[in-house]
Amino acid sequence: MDCLFCKIAAKKISSEIIYEDEWVTAFLDVNPLTEGHTLIVPKKHAENILDLDDNAIGPVFAAVKKVTAMLEKSLHPRGFTIGINHGKISGQSIDHLHIHVIPRYTSDGGGSLHSVVHFPPTASLKETKNKILNA
Numbered sequence: 476m477d478c479l480f481c482k483i484a485a486k487k488i489s490s491e492i493i494y495e496d497e498w499v500t501a502f503l504d505v506n507p508l509t510e511g512h513t514l515i516v517p518k519k520h521a522e523n524i525l526d527l528d529d530n531a532i533g534p535v536f537a538a539v540k541k542v543t544a545m546l547e548k549s550l551h552p553r554g555f556t557i558g559i560n561h562g563k564i565s566g567q568s569i570d571h572l573h574i575h576v577i578p579r580y581t582s583d584g585g586g587s588l589h590s591v592v593h594f595p596p597t598a599s600l601k602e603t604k605n606k607i608l609n610a
């Protein structure tokens with residue numbers, strides 16, 4: 476088991492765990508972007524959401540809600556950015572699914588998800604829809 480997040484979930488590597496249940500471990504990111512920046516990982520290894528067992532999807536997303544509520548109550552941020560880097564091109568650095576919950580504070584210097592990428596398509600929405608539905 477060479478996966479860093481599997482080791483954290485198995486407590487072979489210590490981390491600041493703030494929530495845990497039979498499905499997930501949620502721990503503070505070691506390089507926090509803001510106070511309370513948390514990663515939620517499924518206990519059973521899955522590289523990304525496509526690799527995650529269907530029966531884990533509900534529990535994992537429920538844990539995202541629980542952790543967000545905990546951070547809201549304790550740290551009183553002004554909002555959150557919640558997201559997944561999926562694949563190397565998006566910045567995924569550990570090949571074990573992890574959902575970032577990043578508390579947002581006034582003047583934190585961050586942007587929205589719309590600031591992540593700037594590559595609008597030349598195809599029309601209808602062409603794109605047809606590509607998706609006809610695949």
Ligand SMILES: [Zn+2]
Nearest residue numbers: 478481520571
């Ligand atoms: Zn893993």
